[in-house]
Amino acid sequence: MKKVALVTGITGQDGSYLAELLLSKGYEVHGIKRRSSLFNTDRIDHLYQDPHESNLKFKLHYGDLSDSTNLIRIIQQVQPDEIYNLGAMSHVKVSFDTPEYTANADGIGTLRILEAVRILGLTKKTKIYQASTSELYGLVQAVPQSETTPFYPRSPYAVAKMYAYWITVNYREAYGIYACNGILFNHESPLRGETFxxxxxxxxxxxxxxxxxxxxxxxxxxxxRDWGHAKDYVEAMYLILQQETPEDYVIATGVTTxxxxxxxxxxxxxxxxxxxxxxxxxxxxxxxxxxxxxxxxxxxxxxxxxxxxxxxxxxxxLLIGDPTKSNTKLGWKPKYxxxxxxxxxxxxxxxxxxxxxxxxxxxxxxxxxxx
Structure with a gap:
């Protein structure tokens, strides 16, 4: 039976590559995008299907991580096997100018998704991937940084992401949800936003x-920074949700520049x-x-x-990741x-x-x- 995935942040760099990957594996892919005056879908226009077509495999929904009722409605409608929460206010410098919005979208937004899955009784059906970040390490306490390295966030973005990290762990332990954090180090591509x-x-x-x-x-x-290619990193996201037990993983190249x-x-x-x-x-x-x-x-x-x-x-x-766990447990290694x-x-x-x-x-x- 065809798997169904729901992706927040689908119009971003990672969302586009992940949607391509999941579609290539036979998934039905649903994406959440915010309503704006510009139809900012350049990265995924090649995936678009006319909603009047039969056997529709790619569909967009208007939504926002700040709106819990909207998220509950979409998740109830889609009934996803997997949720990839990639949506975020992801620019570190800008987070100092918009700290409250960043906390709401990146931190509480993650809680809203976890709560929606719990409220809808999907804790045994739906797996959740939470996009975490190497910015959690901030003022680094060890080199290289692994899954056990203490966090020391140095921006409103990183602080919001630390809440998202720990609330994901908490819901995994409290409610038995298959929920994982991917602590991704910097990953780039031709689709990277122009301000990065x-x-x-x-x-x-x-x-x-x-x-x-x-x-x-x-x-x-x-x-x-430890820079990799986004194409490699979305493969790791997929692999994280295919394991027998939910765990958190550092995804990195292990090389800093x-x-x-x-x-x-x-x-x-x-x-x-x-x-x-x-x-x-x-x-x-x-x-x-x-x-x-x-x-x-x-x-x-x-x-x-x-x-x-x-x-x-x-x-x-200084950020440099230790990908030993993802190399050994996931069998993941970067191609680029x-x-x-x-x-x-x-x-x-x-x-x-x-x-x-x-x-x-x-x-x-x-x-x-x-x-």
């Missing part, structure tokens, strides 16, 4: 190489070598060579600078390394901005891909 640092880097690098942007401004270049090095790797994809000079807010990146004829850029040009506005009120300097990830993102952004450049030359404009 990796996508900001690849977009700006592509535009600089094509003469569409002058300079890239960043915050803490010394921040170290500084933001500065990610910038270098992005420029290398377009044949540009850059050198960093200076320290702190005075650090800058300069072009030292350009080897590809498609990209003409002045040697010695300043292309990277630090803007203090992009520093967080409380920084998280960092170089492959950067290449994938740069190829996508260069192709996109080549079109923009061409359209501009003919007097047209092109909208941004993913906000």
């Amino acid at each position: 640092v990796t996508r900001k880097i690849t977009r700006a690098t592509a535009k600089i190489a094509l003469g569409l942007q002058d300079k890239l401004y960043l915050g803490n270049l010394d921040a170290q 500084r933001v500065r090095e990610f910038v270098r790797m992005a420029f290398e994809q377009v044949g540009i070598t850059i050198e960093f000079k200076g320290e702190g807010v005075g650090e800058k990146g300069y072009v030292t060579s350009c080897s590809l004829p498609d990209y003409q850029i002045e040697i010695g040009k300043e292309v990277v600078a630090v803007d203090p506005a992009y520093f967080r009120p409380t920084e998280v300097d 390394d960092l170089k492959m990830l950067v290449e994938d993102m740069m190829t996508s952004d260069v192709n996109f901005f080549r079109k923009e450049k061409l359209l501009k030359e003919y007097g047209y404009s092109i909208k941004n891909q993913f906000e």
Whole structure:
């Protein structure tokens, strides 16, 4: 019999890749999206089916993690075998500006889903995956970070996610719900939102190489992150709900890289070598060579600078995950390394901005891909 999955945050990076994966495995996939003036479904438009078609396998529902009655109604209607709670206010810096909203959506929103499953009597039927985050570790207490490393959250986002983590554990222990946390370290892709640092880097690098942007401004270049590809990480989400017993797992590559090095790797994809000079807010990146004829850029040009506005009120300097448990118990290992990830993102952004450049030359404009 066909399994039914319900995915919150389905219009995001992870939601799109997860929906693709589940559909490929024969699932009927339902997604929850918020109502907005813009029909922001770019990432999943290729999955859309006309609701008048027979044998419908992909369906969207309007909903919000802040509305418990709405969630109860959708879950009652869908009767899901699996719920993947990926919806969240997921931008760490923005969470300092919207702490109450972040707590409501990311923390209490998770409780609303768990309560809906309990109230509807689905505790034995429905499995729940809760999207947790490496930001829980914050001011790290051990290197690398594993499932047993103490949490020390350093942002309203991380604090909200810590509540979501522990309420998931609590409902698992109190009510016997198959509910698991996936503590996912940073994972990126061409579908990553444009305000996140990796996508900001690849977009700006592509535009600089094509003469569409002058300079890239960043915050803490010394921040170290464990970056993987979102395609690999949604496979881990799926595997977590296929185990005999519910447990929590760290999903990571086990390799950490500084933001500065990610910038270098992005420029290398377009044949540009850059050198960093200076320290702190005075650090800058300069072009030292350009080897590809498609990209003409002045040697010695300043292309990277630090803007203090992009520093967080409380920084998280070092994150590196220990994926031993997910490697051994789930049989999960990433297929993409960092170089492959950067290449994938740069190829996508260069192709996109080549079109923009061409359209501009003919007097047209092109909208941004993913906000």
